[in-house]
Amino acid sequence: MVNFLLVIIILLIVVIVIQYMSRKRSKAAVSDISTKMDEIIRLETAEKVLLPTGEQELQQLLVQINRLLDHNQKLSADYIKAKDSLRKLIANMSHDLKTPLTVILGYVEKLRYADHLTDEDRHVLMGRLHDKVWSLTGLLNQFFDLVKLESDDYVIPLSKISLNEICKKNILDFYELLLEKKLQVEVAIPERPLYILGNEDALNRVISNLISNSIRYGSDGGVFGLTLQEQDGIVILEVWDKGKGIDEHDQAKVFERLYTLDDARNPQFQGSGLGLSISKRLTEAMKGTIHLNSRPYERTSFTCHFKHITY
Structure with a gap:
């Protein structure tokens, strides 16, 4: 009986010692985590909290802490980007x-x-x-x-629209200016109606901006073109010219709000830098995409893709 009690006491002592050591390790780990987080926040670094531990609860805590740090760093980067964008905009x-x-x-x-x-x-x-x-x-x-x-709450009403007629109308609107610039005009619009889910006012705005942009910056190439076609269920609208084009390092920025090329800052080229940005957002609001491809004095084109609808 005495031996049995002795074994029980020893086991209890062992359990207490193990619990004490475990709490001590946990306390040290929490202290290390707190110190590291304070360093990351104070120095504004992109580090993560790394701590070797076999305790599942601490592992889960570290995962959540690092997720929170990732989120915080992303918010911080977005804020800096938005602040810089606002500064440039102003x-x-x-x-x-x-x-x-x-x-x-x-x-x-x-x-x-x-x-x-x-x-x-x-x-x-x-x-x-x-x-x-x-x-x-x-x-x-x-x-x-x-x-x-x-703004997040802005919605454009969409309906079935023939893009052919919209393109023809906008070409006619710029007809006098195209003649005045003595441009060779190459227009390819099929007779078969190509329908998309769009908004007439928004499409007029997009196409007008693209044509105006092409005439303003590409007329030195002597050619203006507009092509409309359908491929694999996609309606493709391309406005192109053979002017001096856009340098590769500028191509990724042309859709940014208020971004203009240097030439847009002289009296001959009075661009606001808003047209292409508005065109991009309107195109995306109609579930489409817009892309730029430019090879100086060969072909500079803005291409819009929309889903072709037949119903």
């Missing part, structure tokens, strides 16, 4: 607003203080002032349109 927007406002102010001061102006001179200045004000209004409208498109 800088570019300020530039694009400052230039026409300066011109408008110049016209106003000339009309106000130049007593020697003839009625004809005043009429010309008023016309230029009117055009500049409308240009500025258009820029502001584009900016607010982009903000609206980027």
Whole structure:
């Protein structure tokens, strides 16, 4: 009986010692985890908490901690990116607003203080002032349109639309400008209607932006083209030219809001940098995609893909 009690006491002591050592190890592990997390947060590093342990509970805790760190680091990176994007947006927007406002102010001061102006001179200045004000209004409208498109609750009503007719209409809208630029026009639109699930106003906006962009930056190539076709259930719209094109390092940025090429900052090329960004978001809102491919003085094309519908 005494031996039995002795064995029981020894076993209890062993269990207590094991529990004590386990708690001590757990306490040390938690302390190490806390120290490492404090270091990661304080130094803003992308490290993970790594700790060799055989305890399943601690392993699960480490997995969740590292998932939380990953999420936090992603949020931090997104915040920095958004902050940088906002800074660039404000800088570019300020530039694009400052230039026409300066011109408008110049016209106003000339009309106000130049007593020697003839009625004809005043009429010309008023016309230029009117055009500049409308240009500025258009820029502001584009900016607010982009903000609206980027909001999560913005929805474009979609319906069955023949893309053929939309393309023809937009070509006719730019017909006079194409003639004025003396461009060779190559248009390939099939007679068979190609239907997509889209929005007429949005499609007009997209195609108009692409044609305008092609004329503005690609007219030095002497050729403008628009091709519409269907391949493997996909309707492909391509607006192309043979102008100077877009450098490879710029191609990934052209759809960013307010991004413009250097040429867009001189009077000959007055791009706002909003057209392509709006076109991309409208295309995606219609469940489509838009891509750029550019080989200088060979072929620069913007291609939209939409699902072909037959019902």
